Amino acid sequence: MADDADDAYEEPLFQRVIEYAAAADRDIVRMVSGHPDWDPPAALREGLRAYADGDPETFQYPPREGLPALRGEIADRRGVEESQVIVTNGAAEANYLGMAEALDRDSGAEVLVTDPVYPYYPGRTTMLGGETTRVSVGDNGHVDVDAMRAAASGDTAAIVLNTPNNPTGAVYSLEAVAELADVAADVDALLVVDEVYDHFDFSGRFESAVTLDRDNVVVTTSFSKALGITGFRVGYAVFPADLVEAALTRHTLVNIAASRPAQAAVLAALEETPPAYYESVRDTIRGRIDDFTAALDAAGAAYTTPEGAFYVLVRFEGFPGTLANVQRLIDDTGVAAMPGAAFGETYDGWIRFSLCTDRVDEAADRLAAYFDGR
Amino acid sequence: MADDADDAYEEPLFQRVIEYAAAADRDIVRMVSGHPDWDPPAALREGLRAYADGDPETFQYPPREGLPALRGEIADRRGVEESQVIVTNGAAEANYLGMAEALDRDSGAEVLVTDPVYPYYPGRTTMLGGETTRVSVGDNGHVDVDAMRAAASGDTAAIVLNTPNNPTGAVYSLEAVAELADVAADVDALLVVDEVYDHFDFSGRFESAVTLDRDNVVVTTSFSKALGITGFRVGYAVFPADLVEAALTRHTLVNIAASRPAQAAVLAALEETPPAYYESVRDTIRGRIDDFTAALDAAGAAYTTPEGAFYVLVRFEGFPGTLANVQRLIDDTGVAAMPGAAFGETYDGWIRFSLCTDRVDEAADRLAAYFDGR
Numbered sequence: 001m002a003d004d005a006d007d008a009y010e011e012p013l014f015q016r017v018i019e020y021a022a023a024a025d026r027d028i029v030r031m032v033s034g035h036p037d038w039d040p041p042a043a044l045r046e047g048l049r050a051y052a053d054g055d056p057e058t059f060q061y062p063p064r065e066g067l068p069a070l071r072g073e074i075a076d077r078r079g080v081e082e083s084q085v086i087v088t089n090g091a092a093e094a095n096y097l098g099m100a101e102a103l104d105r106d107s108g109a110e111v112l113v114t115d116p117v118y119p120y121y122p123g124r125t126t127m128l129g130g131e132t133t134r135v136s137v138g139d140n141g142h143v144d145v146d147a148m149r150a151a152a153s154g155d156t157a158a159i160v161l162n163t164p165n166n167p168t169g170a171v172y173s174l175e176a177v178a179e180l181a182d183v184a185a186d187v188d189a190l191l192v193v194d195e196v197y198d199h200f201d202f203s204g205r206f207e208s209a210v211t212l213d214r215d216n217v218v219v220t221t222s223f224s225k226a227l228g229i230t231g232f233r234v235g236y237a238v239f240p241a242d243l244v245e246a247a248l249t250r251h252t253l254v255n256i257a258a259s260r261p262a263q264a265a266v267l268a269a270l271e272e273t274p275p276a277y278y279e280s281v282r283d284t285i286r287g288r289i290d291d292f293t294a295a296l297d298a299a300g301a302a303y304t305t306p307e308g309a310f311y312v313l314v315r316f317e318g319f320p321g322t323l324a325n326v327q328r329l330i331d332d333t334g335v336a337a338m339p340g341a342a343f344g345e346t347y348d349g350w351i352r353f354s355l356c357t358d359r360v361d362e363a364a365d366r367l368a369a370y371f372d373g374r
Numbered sequence: 375m376a377d378d379a380d381d382a383y384e385e386p387l388f389q390r391v392i393e394y395a396a397a398a399d400r401d402i403v404r405m406v407s408g409h410p411d412w413d414p415p416a417a418l419r420e421g422l423r424a425y426a427d428g429d430p431e432t433f434q435y436p437p438r439e440g441l442p443a444l445r446g447e448i449a450d451r452r453g454v455e456e457s458q459v460i461v462t463n464g465a466a467e468a469n470y471l472g473m474a475e476a477l478d479r480d481s482g483a484e485v486l487v488t489d490p491v492y493p494y495y496p497g498r499t500t501m502l503g504g505e506t507t508r509v510s511v512g513d514n515g516h517v518d519v520d521a522m523r524a525a526a527s528g529d530t531a532a533i534v535l536n537t538p539n540n541p542t543g544a545v546y547s548l549e550a551v552a553e554l555a556d557v558a559a560d561v562d563a564l565l566v567v568d569e570v571y572d573h574f575d576f577s578g579r580f581e582s583a584v585t586l587d588r589d590n591v592v593v594t595t596s597f598s599k600a601l602g603i604t605g606f607r608v609g610y611a612v613f614p615a616d617l618v619e620a621a622l623t624r625h626t627l628v629n630i631a632a633s634r635p636a637q638a639a640v641l642a643a644l645e646e647t648p649p650a651y652y653e654s655v656r657d658t659i660r661g662r663i664d665d666f667t668a669a670l671d672a673a674g675a676a677y678t679t680p681e682g683a684f685y686v687l688v689r690f691e692g693f694p695g696t697l698a699n700v701q702r703l704i705d706d707t708g709v710a711a712m713p714g715a716a717f718g719e720t721y722d723g724w725i726r727f728s729l730c731t732d733r734v735d736e737a738a739d740r741l742a743a744y745f746d747g748r
Contacts, residue, residue, distance in 0.1 A: 035434040048426040048635060052419045060409040061604045089463050089607075092630045123627050230435045231634030233463075253497050256466045259633030260605030261422060 013119075013323065013342045020327050021336035028330065029363040031337045031353040034166065034310065036228035038284060040269070041277050044227055047268020051261050062260045064252045066236070070267040077270075078210050080238050086251055087236045089258050091196045094220035094237035095160075096124055097247045098192040101218070101239075102158035103128045104246070107188045112151055112159045114143055116167055116343030118194070121160045130157060136346045141168025141304060141313075145176050149183045156189045164197040164206060164308025167343050167352045171308040174207040181214045190243075191217045196235070199226035199278055202286055203307035215240040223266050225310075226278065232262040285310045288355040295364025299371055313340060313350040316371055321351045333366040387493075387697065387716045394701050395710035402704065403737040405711045405727040408540065408684065410602035412658060414643070415651050418601060421642020425635050436634045438626045440610070444641040451644075452584050454612050460625055461610045463632050465570045468594035468611035469534075470498055471621045472566040475592070475613075476532035477502045478620070481562045486525055486533045488517055490541055490717030492568070495534045504531060510720045515542025515678060515687075519550050523557045530563045538571040538580060538682025541717050541726045545681040548581040555588045564617075565591045570609075573600040573652055576660055577681035589614040597640050599684075600652065606636040659684045662729040669738025673745055687714060687724040690745055695725045707740040 014032070021028045051058070065071060066087025075082040088094040099121070103109065111125040115134035122132040135151050138144035143161060152159070159180055163172040177193060184191040193209040198221055210219045222235025235258075239247050251257075289305065292312055296303045302315040319325055321340030329351070330336050340350035353363070388406070395402045425432070439445060440461025449456040462468040473495070477483065485499040489508035496506040509525050512518035517535060526533070533554055537546040551567060558565040567583040572595055584593045596609025609632075613621050625631075663679065666686055670677045676689040693699055695714030703725070704710050714724035727737070 033435075035431075037430060039430050040433050045426045049423055052422040052426070052639075056411060056413050056602060057409075059414050059603045059605050061407075089629045089633070093628060096628050120627060123623075127624060127627050228430060229433045231433050231631070233629065233631065233633040249497075250501060253494060253501050254467060254470050254628060255463045255607065257605070257607065259463070259607040259636045261635050261639070262633045265426075265635070 013339065016323065017326055017336060017338060021330050024330050024334070026334045029335045029359045029366070030357055031335060031355070031363060033356065034225070034354050035230055035356055036225060037356045037358065038228050038281055040228045041273040043272030044229065044265050044269035046272070047265040048261060050268065051264040059260070062257050062263060064257045065248060066258065067260070067263045067267060070263050070270070073267060073270050074236055078208070078238060080210055081241070084238050084241060084244055085236055086239065086244070086248055087234065087258050087263060088251065089235070089255050090224060090233040091194060091220050091222035091235040092120065093251070093255060094222070094235045095120070095192065095194050097237055097250055098190065098218035098220055099124050099158060099160065100128055100250055101243055101247050102190040102192065103130045105157065105190075108155040108157035110153070110155045110157060112148060112156055114161070115345055116340065116347045118162055118166050119342060134344055137168060137170070141165060141170040143170070143172055143176060143180070145179050145183070148180055152183050152187045152189070154187055156184070156187045158190045158192055159184050160192045160194070162194040162196070164200055164306075166197065166309050167311050167313055167338075167340070167347065169304050169306025169309050169311060169313070171201055171203045171206045173205060174209070174211065177209050178212055181209070181212055181217050185214070185216050189216070193217065193219050195219060195221040197225055197309040200282065200285060200310055201308045202282070202289070206308060210238050215242060218243065223269075227266065227269055228281070229266075232266065234258055234262045234266045285355055288360045292353065292355065292360040292364050295361060295368060299364070299368035301367070301371065310355040312353045312355065313347055314353060315350045319371070320349045321347065326351060329370075333370045335363045335366055387713065390697065391700055391710060391712060395704050398704050398708070400708045403709045403733045403740070404731055405709060405729070405737060407730065408599070408728050409604055409730055410599060411730045411732065412602050412655055414602045415647040417646030418603065418639050418643035420646070421639040422635060424642065425638040433634070436631050436637060438631045439622060440632065441634070441637045441641060444637050444644070447641060447644050448610055452582070452612060454584055455615070458612050458615060458618055459610055460613065460618065460622055461608065461632050461637060462625065463609070463629050464598060464607040465568060465594050465596035465609040466494065467625070467629060468596070468609045469494070469566065469568050471611055471624055472564065472592035472594055473498050473532060473534065474502055474624055475617055475621050476564040476566065477504045479531065479564070482529040482531035484527070484529045484531060486522060486530055488535070489719060490714065490721045492536055492540050493716060508718055511542060511544070515539060515544040517544070517546055517550060517554070519553050519557070522554055526557050526561045526563070528561055530558070530561045532564045532566055533558050534566045534568070536568040536570070538574055538680075540571065540683050541685050541687055541712075541714070541721065543678050543680025543683050543685060543687070545575055545577045545580045547579060548583075548585065551583050552586055555583075555586055555591050559588070559590050563590070567591065567593050569593060569595040571599055571683040574656065574659060574684055575682045576656070576663070580682060584612050589616060592617070597643075601640065601643055602655070603640075606640065608632055608636045608640045659729055662734045666727065666729065666734040666738050669735060669742060673738070673742035675741070675745065684729040686727045686729065687721055688727060689724045693745070694723045695721065700725060703744075707744045709737045709740055
């Protein structure tokens with residue numbers, strides 16, 4: 001466990017790696033970012049075209065909580081009340097609304113997160129005037145429930161989880177999430193669960209925290225990864241009934257509403273896209289996991305096998321996950337990835353590779369050759 | 375001048391009027407909201423269609439500060455550095471970023487606004503932990519510079535202006551805005567200028583505060599009104615060079631970026647739309663102002679003649695601008711408008727009519743008949 005009052009967030013380091021790779025004088029296999037490289041569903045494109053032909057009225061403010069049909073579709077699929085759903089500018093805003101509400105309740109100023117952690121959670125905590133406490137994960141990158149329980153106190157305002165997890169690939173059991181909802185409830189805190197990789201479960205174990213139906217659990221997600229549209233900025237939060245109104249006020253004061261053409265396109269995609277689309281994308285990622293890890297086996301590197309999401313953490317002996325080493329890899333192998341140190345201390349010896357490229361074999365071969373020759 | 379610690383924001387009252395009008399059992403002329411009823415430019419629709427056909431890569435995160443071509447186009451048009459521009463989720467987010475930065479600078483907790491005022495500014499102030507002080511406007515709804523100077527103190531973090539003004543229709547002189555930049559500078563505060571109605575100047579006097587090039591002035595606006603697309607949520611802020619980075623961090627942590635299809639469509643509209651489009655929309659509003667106020671003259675009502683924006687404040691003798699009276703107007707005349715009391719005390723005897731309908735003649739006739747018969 002480590003306190004870190006000076007928590008920054010991912011972007012600068014992220015940006016520096018991307019810029020370094022862009023400036024490199026060689027061909028680069030890009031494995032830094034979680035930007036899908038697959039096609040969005042045809043119905044999404046069609047929905048956008050149909051929207052472009054609409055009446056001027058359809059170009060004006062949607063209801064601040066989201067287009068009624070989209071909100072209804074989300075509520076139906078998730079088995080929640082439509083009134084609990086706020087359509088947001090991506091999962092980023094949804095998570096921000098959940099965290100802001102937790103810190104606004106005069107019930108503490110501390111946010112508990114795992115280590116490693118997606119750096120935006122500590123970044124948001126700092127922005128909102130709170131303090132982050134990081135709790136190291138346990139085996140296989142899973143949240144350590146007992147350590148979280150030991151860390152929770154009267155000053156805890158929120159526990160923020162991400163499952164399926166970036167960067168460890170762990171898919172938490174619903175039992176673990178339920179236990180953490182109890183831990184949070186015991187100290188009058190909210191549990192905020194970011195499920196942005198909910199469509200990327202390879203374990204068969206993922207169950208959304210919305211099924212817990214607790215009055216202190218906020219669930220956030222987006223269509224960015226599921227539909228391959230990180231640029232559309234359409235996500236949503238499911239709030240407990242008593243917490244919706246305050247979140248909706250904040251959402252309105254910050255953004256008024258999420259962008260309407262993007263909402264309309266997502267609605268069309270949800271209505272018309274067959275399950276085969278999602279399955280095919282999952283199959284693609286599954287194949288990349290197999291190919292990449294098989295090549296890493298051959299290279300003798302240690303790695304995490306993701307149960308979900310689309311990242312692999314790799315540890316090369318004597319080559320820790322620093323920015324300098326990641327830059328060295330770009331120069332010497334033409335493979336760009338994220339330093340594990342960007343996510344905290346627990347995996348700072350590791351490097352995170354995103355599988356959003358169809359060149360994972362080539363990347364693994366280059367890495368194997370490089371480490372074989374060292 | 376009035377302190378109001380319990381400042382709410384427009385939406386609930388706004389929503390209540392809209393819902394009341396929707397539930398009314400008669401034909402309603404809708405003059406509540408500032409939702410353009412005119413067609414967006416053809417190039418905007420075409421831009422959206424072209425975007426729908428793009429590579430998967432164009433569906434992913436844009437740069438957090440905005441699409442480079444859009445940011446460049448904005449910088450060129452406004453005569454500022456591209457690095458000063460942050461493309462936001464509408465003017466709402468832009469204004470939120472400016473106000474948040476002012477309150478984050480440890481230079482006071484008070485926000486000075488005019489009275490009447492667009493209710494989101496006090497709402498944002500409360501959300502951000504600040505206190506609002508309202509300063510009554512002077513003649514013709516113009517900001518009272520001397521009263522603002524008298525109100526400013528070491529605790530002032532920001533002065534927030536809106537010009538052309540909603541609801542008074544005043545277009546402030548650049549001299550007045552420059553004086554207020556000095557007032558703000560004297561107490562180490564920021565001046566945040568919301569210019570969302572910048573394309574609706576009928577006075578010929580409007581000059582943007584970006585031309586002042588001050589290191590304590592943040593200018594925010596959007597394409598919502600100019601292009602008739604309030605639902606697209608594309609706006610921007612122009613920050614002084616020293617203040618951009620902190621605003622960009624907040625923007626990233628809250629939203630990551632503005633929605634990309636909407637950004638792409640706005641870019642196409644900016645590149646391809648001739649000046650005649652903007653002129654024609656202005657002519658439409660100018661005609662509605664003339665028609666509506668002429669009919670009000672005939673009815674003997676007092677009103678403001680807007681120098682800019684697209685609202686008319688009207689005072690009917692013995693009929694103050696309360697929610698109850700606005701509901702009575704809906705029932706008895708079928709004209710829906712906003713209570714002046716929603717904007718503060720100074721014009722709480724008045725009612726605000728939005729000119730975003732082609733039925734202003736009919737509305738004025740109904741009002742004239744009603745007040746003639748009372």
